[in-house]
Amino acid sequence: MTAPLRIGIAGLGTVGGGVLKVLERHAELLAGRTGRRMVVTAVSARTRSRDRGVDLSAARWYEDAVALAADPDVDVVVELIGGSEGVAREVCETALSRGKHVVTANKALLAIHGTGLARLAEENGVALSFEAAVAGGIPVIKGLREGLAANCVTEVHGILNGTCNYILTEMRETGREFGDVLAEAQKLGYAEADPSFDIDGVDAAHKLAILTSVAFGCAVDFDAVHIEGIRHISALDIEYASELGFRIKLLGIARRSDGGVEQRVHPAMVPVSSPIATVDGVFNAVVAEGDFVERVTFVGRGAGAGPTASAVVADLVDIARGRVSHAFGVPSGRLESVRAAPPEERRGAYYLRLMVVDRPGVIAEVAAALRDENVSMESFLQRGRAPGEAVPVVLTTHDTDEASMQRALASLSRLEAILEAPRLIRIERF
Ligand SMILES: NC(=O)c1ccc[n+]([C@@H]2O[C@H](COP(=O)([O-])OP(=O)(O)OC[C@H]3O[C@@H](n4cnc5c(N)ncnc54)[C@H](O)[C@@H]3O)[C@@H](O)[C@H]2O)c1
Numbered sequence: 001m002t003a004p005l006r007i008g009i010a011g012l013g014t015v016g017g018g019v020l021k022v023l024e025r026h027a028e029l030l031a032g033r034t035g036r037r038m039v040v041t042a043v044s045a046r047t048r049s050r051d052r053g054v055d056l057s058a059a060r061w062y063e064d065a066v067a068l069a070a071d072p073d074v075d076v077v078v079e080l081i082g083g084s085e086g087v088a089r090e091v092c093e094t095a096l097s098r099g100k101h102v103v104t105a106n107k108a109l110l111a112i113h114g115t116g117l118a119r120l121a122e123e124n125g126v127a128l129s130f131e132a133a134v135a136g137g138i139p140v141i142k143g144l145r146e147g148l149a150a151n152c153v154t155e156v157h158g159i160l161n162g163t164c165n166y167i168l169t170e171m172r173e174t175g176r177e178f179g180d181v182l183a184e185a186q187k188l189g190y191a192e193a194d195p196s197f198d199i200d201g202v203d204a205a206h207k208l209a210i211l212t213s214v215a216f217g218c219a220v221d222f223d224a225v226h227i228e229g230i231r232h233i234s235a236l237d238i239e240y241a242s243e244l245g246f247r248i249k250l251l252g253i254a255r256r257s258d259g260g261v262e263q264r265v266h267p268a269m270v271p272v273s274s275p276i277a278t279v280d281g282v283f284n285a286v287v288a289e290g291d292f293v294e295r296v297t298f299v300g301r302g303a304g305a306g307p308t309a310s311a312v313v314a315d316l317v318d319i320a321r322g323r324v325s326h327a328f329g330v331p332s333g334r335l336e337s338v339r340a341a342p343p344e345e346r347r348g349a350y351y352l353r354l355m356v357v358d359r360p361g362v363i364a365e366v367a368a369a370l371r372d373e374n375v376s377m378e379s380f381l382q383r384g385r386a387p388g389e390a391v392p393v394v395l396t397t398h399d400t401d402e403a404s405m406q407r408a409l410a411s412l413s414r415l416e417a418i419l420e421a422p423r424l425i426r427i428e429r430f
């Protein structure tokens with residue numbers, strides 16, 4: 001057997017704890033598969049005394065995770081602290097510049113500094129691996145970078161945040177409140193340290209920026225992602241969506257065309273018949289369109305200790321086998337800079353919910369605001385009567401330009417009879 005792979009783990013929380021368990025339980029299996037033992041020689045976390053259910057007495061303890069990254073007895077640094085700056089970034093840069101491989105689950109770091117870190121890894125002839133950073137346990141980085149390497153990929157879309165999918169699913173199935181379900185997702189270890197990253201769509205955007213780079217071979221461009229989260233999704237919208245034959249999902253969508261690369265994260269209504277409509281709870285889905293393979297769908301658990309640790313250890317297995325790929329599929333110097341297609345260039349259908357005063361003539365005003373922008377209605381719903389009071393009016397449109405829709409929305413917001421900000425949800429038919 002070749003020399004053991006010496007692993008240093010910085011961060012022993014949900015994911016770090018999961019990695020320790022996989023390495024312990026599957027020590028023999030992994031040694032058999034790689035021809036090398038995987039040994040944890042160093043660890044670092046904020047609290048030393050916490051029982052992690054695994055014997056760490058043989059590993060050197062570091063108060064300072066950056067010092068762990070410089071330990072000469074470590075071949076691979078596994079960064080599981082989180083955050084795009086500060087310690088996590090320093091740990092990765094220190095390790096790479098000292099010729100150590102880095103495995104990380106840190107999508108925030110990669111979305112902001114991915115191209116630079118990939119360059120640093122190449123300069124030092126080591127791996128920068130991040131399967132766990134996108135869609136948890138689903139091998140989607142490997143799937144795109146290696147499995148679909150023969151294709152020109154023109155689109156990637158999917159459900160990229162387990163916390164949001166869990167919240168939307170529970171709200172729909174049990175009628176529970178947003179806040180309650182979020183607290184549960186935190187307890188289950190799904191949410192980010194700051195859960196606003198989940199619910200405001202930022203985490204999904206981090207992942208989309210990484211996927212876009214791997215899928216299309218362009219430099220990671222997080223700033224180009226249009227981001228909307230799920231805070232404003234109400235029980236009422238979830239109910240109307242079901243009635244209209246849709247499910248509401250937080251989606252990440254990236255498309256490459258002659259106009260550049262479009263990247264958006266926002267809640268969307270998808271027809272119940274669409275395969276991703278039934279991807280519920282903490283599950284994620286990633287759908288890719290390649291020119292030869294056509295449509296490929298990856299589904300699995302997108303968050304939580306076990307699935308995420310599974311992806312981290314898969315990266316370690318690659319390193320133990322001596323496989324070092326370019327982080328984003330091509331040498332970092334060949335990652336293209338492409339035009340970011342703005343969200344106003346979208347063309348598609350929309351769901352609109354308005355809270356209007358129940359009095360004669362209001363619907364005509366709504367119809368006029370839409371007509372003035374050439375927005376054509378597909379369906380219209382008004383339930384119940386409450387003369388003089390607010391009632392919901394829901395409509396869906398035929399395909400229209402986002403820019404026209406936004407102008408219509410601005411006119412609608414100015415109508416006296418409309419009592420709350422109109423709620424717009426894009427409809428995506430995959
Ligand atoms: N939880 C998930 O399901 C999941 C899934 C995919 C990716 N991730 C990513 O994995 C990373 C870790 O997430 P987590 O859920 O395990 O977080 P966590 O909060 O459970 O664990 C973080 C760990 O980092 C340690 N830490 C914090 N600051 C430190 C410092 N300065 N020095 C040393 N250790 C320090 C903490 O003590 C803790 O052990 C994040 O980048 C996150 O985005 C998490």
Ligand SMILES: N[C@@H](CCO)C(=O)O
Nearest residue numbers: 161162163191192303
């Ligand atoms: N907070 C993230 C963890 C997995 O990346 C999620 O809920 O999807």
Ligand code: NA
Nearest residue numbers: 131134136138
């Ligand atoms: Na993954």
